[in-house]
Amino acid sequence: MRQPAIEFAHVSKKFRLGENHDSLRDLLMSGVRRLAGRAATAPRNAFWALQDVDFSIPRGDAVGIIGPNGAGKSTILKLLSRILRPDQGSIIVRGRLAGLIEVGAGFHGDLTGRENVFLNGAILGMPRRDIRRKFDEIVAFAGLEAFLDMPVKRYSSGMYARLGFSIAVHVNAEVLLVDEVLSVGDAVFRLRCLDRMRKLVHDGTTLVFVTHDLDQMQSICSRTLVLNGGTIVYDGSPGDAVGRYLAAVSNSHAARSADIAPDAAAKLAPEITHFRLVDPAGAPAPWIRPREGIVVDLGFRLARPIARLVVEVNLRSAGGHAILSLNSGRDGRQFGACAGPNRILLRLKDLPLAGGEYFWNIRMWDEQTGTCELDTPYRYPMVINEEGRACGIVSVVREWSFVGPESFAQQTFRHAADEVGRSILHGRTAESGAPCESLPVR
Amino acid sequence: MRPVAVNPGFSELSRLAELLWSLTSRDVRVRYKHSALGVAWAVLLPLSMMLVFTFVFTRAVDVRSALAVDMPYPLYAYLGLAPWTFFAASLTGCVNSLVANRNLVTKVYFPREVFPLSCIAGAFFDFCIAMAVLAALMVYFQWTGEREFAAHPAVAFLPVVLAVQIAFTIGVGMLAAMANLFFRDVRQIVTVGIQLWMFVSGVVVPVPRDDSWLAWGIGINPMVPIIGAYRDCIVYGRLPEAVPFLYAAAAAALVLVFGWRWFRRASFRFAECI
Numbered sequence: 001m002r003q004p005a006i007e008f009a010h011v012s013k014k015f016r017l018g019e020n021h022d023s024l025r026d027l028l029m030s031g032v033r034r035l036a037g038r039a040a041t042a043p044r045n046a047f048w049a050l051q052d053v054d055f056s057i058p059r060g061d062a063v064g065i066i067g068p069n070g071a072g073k074s075t076i077l078k079l080l081s082r083i084l085r086p087d088q089g090s091i092i093v094r095g096r097l098a099g100l101i102e103v104g105a106g107f108h109g110d111l112t113g114r115e116n117v118f119l120n121g122a123i124l125g126m127p128r129r130d131i132r133r134k135f136d137e138i139v140a141f142a143g144l145e146a147f148l149d150m151p152v153k154r155y156s157s158g159m160y161a162r163l164g165f166s167i168a169v170h171v172n173a174e175v176l177l178v179d180e181v182l183s184v185g186d187a188v189f190r191l192r193c194l195d196r197m198r199k200l201v202h203d204g205t206t207l208v209f210v211t212h213d214l215d216q217m218q219s220i221c222s223r224t225l226v227l228n229g230g231t232i233v234y235d236g237s238p239g240d241a242v243g244r245y246l247a248a249v250s251n252s253h254a255a256r257s258a259d260i261a262p263d264a265a266a267k268l269a270p271e272i273t274h275f276r277l278v279d280p281a282g283a284p285a286p287w288i289r290p291r292e293g294i295v296v297d298l299g300f301r302l303a304r305p306i307a308r309l310v311v312e313v314n315l316r317s318a319g320g321h322a323i324l325s326l327n328s329g330r331d332g333r334q335f336g337a338c339a340g341p342n343r344i345l346l347r348l349k350d351l352p353l354a355g356g357e358y359f360w361n362i363r364m365w366d367e368q369t370g371t372c373e374l375d376t377p378y379r380y381p382m383v384i385n386e387e388g389r390a391c392g393i394v395s396v397v398r399e400w401s402f403v404g405p406e407s408f409a410q411q412t413f414r415h416a417a418d419e420v421g422r423s424i425l426h427g428r429t430a431e432s433g434a435p436c437e438s439l440p441v442r
Numbered sequence: 443m444r445p446v447a448v449n450p451g452f453s454e455l456s457r458l459a460e461l462l463w464s465l466t467s468r469d470v471r472v473r474y475k476h477s478a479l480g481v482a483w484a485v486l487l488p489l490s491m492m493l494v495f496t497f498v499f500t501r502a503v504d505v506r507s508a509l510a511v512d513m514p515y516p517l518y519a520y521l522g523l524a525p526w527t528f529f530a531a532s533l534t535g536c537v538n539s540l541v542a543n544r545n546l547v548t549k550v551y552f553p554r555e556v557f558p559l560s561c562i563a564g565a566f567f568d569f570c571i572a573m574a575v576l577a578a579l580m581v582y583f584q585w586t587g588e589r590e591f592a593a594h595p596a597v598a599f600l601p602v603v604l605a606v607q608i609a610f611t612i613g614v615g616m617l618a619a620m621a622n623l624f625f626r627d628v629r630q631i632v633t634v635g636i637q638l639w640m641f642v643s644g645v646v647v648p649v650p651r652d653d654s655w656l657a658w659g660i661g662i663n664p665m666v667p668i669i670g671a672y673r674d675c676i677v678y679g680r681l682p683e684a685v686p687f688l689y690a691a692a693a694a695a696l697v698l699v700f701g702w703r704w705f706r707r708a709s710f711r712f713a714e715c716i
Contacts, residue, residue, distance in 0.1 A: 015714065078713070082551040085710040105549035110472045122464035123550055125457055 003094060005175055005206040006057040006080065011089035013050040013075055049075045050230045052089070059095075059174075062197075062207040064217040064238060066245045067227030073210045076227075077101055077177045080208065095174030095206070098124050102179070104164030109153030113144055116152050117167060124171045134170045141192070142166035162189055169196045175206045194219060214242050214320055242318040243357050246378065270364050270374045273341060274299040277382055280347075288384050290353055290395045296346040298362065300374075308334040308367035311344055316378050317393055318357040334367055351384070354395045358382045458553050465560035469535075470567050484571040488527055492520045495646045511648065513677055514588045520579055521673050522645035528569035529611055529665065530636050535561030536615030537622045537632045544716050554709040555702070558615045562608065576676075594679035603671040603682070606691045610664055613697030616705040623716055644669050664690035664697075 050072045057063050065073045078084045079091055081099035106123040107116050117138055121131040131138075139145055142162040152160060169176075178197070197220055201207050211217050217224060217238060224241035226234035226248060234244040276297040279285040288294050296313060310329035316322055326346065328334065335344065359378035366373055384395075474480045496516045511518045539557040540547055547554065583589045622628040642649060643665040650657045660666060667690040671682035 078548075083548065083713045099550065101549045102545070106546050108468055108472060110475055111468065115468075115471065119464050119468050122460050123546065123552070125552070127456075128460060 002059055004056040005059040005061075005094050006055075006208070007090075007092040008053060008055050008057075008076070008080070009090045009092075011050055011053050011079060011086045011091060012048060013072075013079060013084060014046045014087045015049050016046060048230050050079075050086075053227075053230070053232055054089075055225060055232065055235060057206060057208070059206055060201070060204045061223060062201040062209065062221045064221035064224040064241070065208065065210045065227060066212070066214065066217060066224060066241065068245075068248055071227040071248070072230045073227055074101070074179055077179050077208065077210060080175075080177055093175055096125065096172070097175040097177070098168060098171040098173035099177040100124075100165070100168040100179060101177070103161045103168070104152075107152050107160065107164065110151055112151055113139075113148045113155070113163060116163070120164065120167050121171070124168060125173075126167075126171045130172060138163075138166045138170050141170070141196070143189075158186065158189075165193055169193070169200065173205060175208070176200060177208045177210075179210045180212060190216075212320075214245070214318065218242070243381070246318060246320070246359055269303075271301045272299070272362060272374075272376065273301055275360070275362070275380045288351065288382065290351060290355075290384060291397075293347070293349045294351060296348065296360075298344045298346070299341065300344075300364075301341050302337055302339050305336075305338045306366045306368075306373070307336050309337040309373075310334055310365040310367050311346075312363040312365070313346065314361050314363070314378075315382075316359050316361075318359070321393060323353070323358070323393060329365070329367060352395050353384050354392050355384050358384065458556060461552055461556050462560055462563060465556060466563040466567070469560060469564040473564070481571070484568040485575050487568075488520065488523050488572045489575060491523050491527070492516055495519045495523070499646070513673075514583055517579060517583055517589065517677070518673070519646050520576060521676065522643075522669050524569065524572040524576060525607060525669055525672050526640055526643065526645040526665075527572065528565050529607065530640065531565040531568065532562040532611045532615055533618060533632060533636060535565060537618040537629050540619050540623045540712060541626070541629075541716065547716055548713045554712055555616070555705065558619045558705075559612065562611055562615060566608075580676075589677075591677070592679065596675045596679050596681055599681055600672070600675050603668060603675060606671075606687075606694045607668045609698040610668070610690070610694035613694065613699075613701035616701040617697075620705050620708055620712075623712060639663070639665070642666075661686075664693040666690075668694075 053072070053076065065076060067073055075084065077099060078101065079086055080093060081097060081101065083099075083101075104116075104120065106120050108119065111119065117135060118128065118131055122128065139148060142159075142165075144159060144163055147155065147159065152163070155163070168178075176197075194216060197207060197209070201220065207220070209217065209221060221238050223236065224234070224238040225232050226241050226244045228248040233248060234241050274297070277285050277288065278295045278297055279288075280293055280295060282295070285292075285294060298311070298313075310327065312325065312327040312329075314322065314326075315324040335342075358381070360380040360382060361378045362374060362376045362380070363372065364374040365371065474483065477483060479486065493516075496519055499519075500515055536558040539561050540554070543557050547557075580591055584591055618628060618632055622632075641647065642660045642663055649660045649666055667682060667686035671687055671690075674680050674682045
């Protein structure tokens with residue numbers, strides 16, 4: 001049994017809130033105060049960025065770390081790369097480690113791209129001859145052949161990030177730490193980065209990947225840690241982790257907005273008494289099949305009557321993508337809601353979504369005053385159960401058929417395309433009930 | 443997959459050497475990149491300092507007799523200024539080295555010693571050029587007949603002098619870099635302090651050698667025998683006086699060990715406190 005690449009054993013890390021002594025004057029002042037017998041500065045509050053975090057990663061695994069801001073993700077990476085030292089617990093990393101905590105950390109603006117490749121390579125621990133050997137590869141990956149002799153201070157931020165990332169993924173590391181760096185660069189480059197990381201993992205690199213992009217995470221990682229408030233709340237498959245993450249995010253969001261909202265407003269705010277998803281027959285739907293359609297049953301209590309109430313429900317995928325925004329006002333419907341309990345039904349005849357977990361939020365406006373009365377986090381889950389489990393977001397009615405060898409298919413394709421075109425012209429879509437026919441095979 | 447050492451001591455060292463090289467060449471390149479005269483500044487700076495002090499002490503106020511310098515004053519000044527500039531530039535570089543590389547300190551791990559060491563290495567590069575200029579100066583004074591130079595074996599002692607100076611510089615530099623990280627005042631203090639230090643190190647004016655408290659106080663400054671040793675080896679062709687030089691060597695070793703160890707011990711806190 002090989003030893004794991006990373007052992008992170010019961011690690012806690014504490015940060016001090018507030019300033020350290022940043023100048024001698026502060027130090028002298030506090031010294032004088034202490035001598036004068038007055039209680040020194042108020043006791044420093046310690047903030048535990050990580051508390052008893054414990055995991056180990058076998059060699060060659062790709063592990064994602066997700067969690068709301070301030071959950072301690074970057075702290076873990078910094079501890080792994082020895083930038084920080086834990087207050088409790090122990091950390092063992094076996095193998096050459098390269099940390100990409102920030103793209104292009106260590107670039108010097110006055111130096112050219114070429115010089116910076118060597119500098120940054122050395123900073124990331126790549127021997128000079130390795131850099132020379134891989135130089136062309138690095139530059140080609142970043143796509144910056146034409147700009148090599150330009151000082152990087154004139155690079156655009158995308159070019160900067162591309163070069164930085166390119167160097168990092170060409171370091172011959174056994175353990176690679178990547179922290180939320182793929183948010184820059186265009187879509188093509190992002191895909192190339194993902195491919196490159198997948199290849200590294202395939203070749204045996206251990207990858208620890210911190211990100212807020214849940215799709216990216218799911219496409220690379222085989223295991224995911226969900227962090228919240230400095231502890232691991234989930235450790236397991238990326239798919240399930242996403243739900244935990246969204247719950248954590250919406251809770252922290254709720255906690256944050258609760259801090260902000262003044263008490264008086266909180267008392268007046270509409271209160272959601274129930275949010276149910278039922279099938280068209282009115283029975284509670286534990287999960288939804290894409291074609292069946294659902295009814296959103298929303299109960300809420302108002303502290304005061306609102307003559308022209310506008311209700312909006314929004315839907316997001318577990319990956320955090322906005323999918324739907326349904327606003328009664330935009331549809332020309334305002335409700336005269338009275339003080340006390342009210343109930344609204346929203347019937348969706350078709351919800352063509354791919355299988356997976358989704359989250360609703362609810363917003364309410366008083367149209368007369370224009371004030372937003374309610375804006376909940378995305379905390380109302382919905383599970384779509386689709387046979388065949390497609391990936392992506394949208395589910396369409398489909399049917400596969402095998403036409404035959406290619407030369408043959410050439411002819412029939414034209415025919416098939418005509419057929420499809422005609423059916424669209426005639427409005428024979430799936431919704432109108434006409435089943436898709438198999439394409440005729442000659 | 444090949445077995446991996448859990449604690450790779452040697453590879454850490456070789457990595458440190460590579461990094462030191464990279465960071466030093468970065469600093470040197472950046473320093474001369476956008477100046478019209480480029481590396482010529484490494485020559486011009488000590489030369490112009492020499493001219494300034496020569497003007498001040500021989501023209502503006504003529505204190506040549508009081509100075510009691512038995513060699514052409516420009517040569518005396520240059521022989522003090524070249525090693526002193528190496529020391530002073532190292533120190534001012536070191537004191538800011540961690541703070542200036544904040545993004546590296548907080549984003550990438552490698553032995554933190556690299557930052558002050560690369561400043562010293564960069565200053566050493568300039569020092570080497572300055573010493574080449576010294577050779578040219580000596581040829582000039584030989585030619586004008588102001589002073590005769592003969593090849594003598596004491597020059598072979600120069601590497602020892604240099605080693606003592608570098609050891610002392612590293613020790614002080616690490617302490618300064620670390621102190622400045624926790625208290626930014628240190629930088630200002632060093633800027634002022636280094637001016638004062640120059641005048642009590644026998645760089646451009648000889649230090650008093652009597653029984654006054656001032657002379658005694660200056661005597662504990664290890665830079666006095668170090669700077670003096672350059673003149674001894676190069677111009678007078680003799681070994682430096684044993685007791686003061688041994689004292690300087692011992693002090694340098696002590697400061698080096700103490701400074702480096704303290705730096706090591708504190709280095710894990712750098713990323714948090716910077």
